[in-house]
Amino acid sequence: RQSVTTTVTMFSQALNRETTYVIVMPAKLDDGKRYPVIYLLHGAYGSFHDWPERTRLTDYCAGRPFLVVCPDGTEFGWYADTATGGLIETFLTHDLIADVDRRFPTVASREGRAIAGLSMGGHGALSLAARHPDLFCSASSMSGILALENHPGKWRLDERFGKLAENPAEWARAG
Numbered sequence: 298r299q300s301v302t303t304t305v306t307m308f309s310q311a312l313n314r315e316t317t318y319v320i321v322m323p324a325k326l327d328d329g330k331r332y333p334v335i336y337l338l339h340g341a342y343g344s345f346h347d348w349p350e351r352t353r354l355t356d357y358c359a360g361r362p363f364l365v366v367c368p369d370g371t372e373f374g375w376y377a378d379t380a381t382g383g384l385i386e387t388f389l390t391h392d393l394i395a396d397v398d399r400r401f402p403t404v405a406s407r408e409g410r411a412i413a414g415l416s417m418g419g420h421g422a423l424s425l426a427a428r429h430p431d432l433f434c435s436a437s438s439m440s441g442i443l444a445l446e447n448h449p450g451k452w453r454l455d456e457r458f459g460k461l462a463e464n465p466a467e468w469a470r471a472g
Contacts, residue, residue: 299324300358302349307396311387318393319349320401321358321365331402333409334364336389336433338376338418341452345369364401368393373453375445376414376421377471382457389421390429413437417452420445424472445472 301324306317322332337354339347348354348367358365370376374385398405412433414422419441426436446468448454449461458467 300355300361302355305396305400307392309388309392311384311392316369316388317345318366318368318397319345320367320397321349321355322401323358323360323362326402330362331404331409332362332364333404333411334366334397334401336366336368336393336410336412336422338370338412338414338421339367340414340416340418341373343372343415343418364397364403366393366397370418370421373417373457375417375454375457375471376425377457379457379467379471381459386425386428389425390432394432407431407434409434411435411437413439414441415439416442419443420472443472 300321302319302321304317304319306315309316337348339345345367368389370385374382376385376389378384378386397403403409410433412422412426419438420443422436423438423441426433445454446461458464458471461468
């Protein structure tokens with residue numbers, strides 16, 4: 298069996314703008330069947346196109362009975378809500394999940410959702426799952442940047458969370 302990739306544009310209330318995600322799914326969805334979803338997060342310097350375009354994700358998903366959603370976490374969004382970077386965490390945990398569950402035949406519960414990511418996305422996957430245990434039954438990180446406070450001045454963290462010395466609570470909340 299084959300899998301297909303579809304690009305979806307949606308309006309996010311949290312971001313107050315349109316945003317885009319890619320979903321990889323079986324080419325033929327079985328009538329009446331509900332599918333678990335893996336939310337796959339990109340790293341810094343990346344975009345929602347990275348997983349489907351720079352890996353063999355579509356091939357790996359072929360014949361597998363699940364959906365993979367690759368959202369846009371913005372280039373240095375860190376999958377967190379902040380005053381300087383917007384409500385990316387809220388977008389993912391409210392708007393995106395609701396949109397995917399509305400458009401596709403998902404297992405629309407914690408038991409049907411997993412989250413994973415690479416680098417910045419690995420950090421996002423583990424921190425989102427920790428802050429929202431009601432949403433995800435599994436979380437995985439590939440080369441995740443887990444201790445953000447070890448990296449002040451790098452990867453635009455200061456732009457996102459403010460200077461560590463001036464905003465320790467913001468840094469601690471993010472990760």
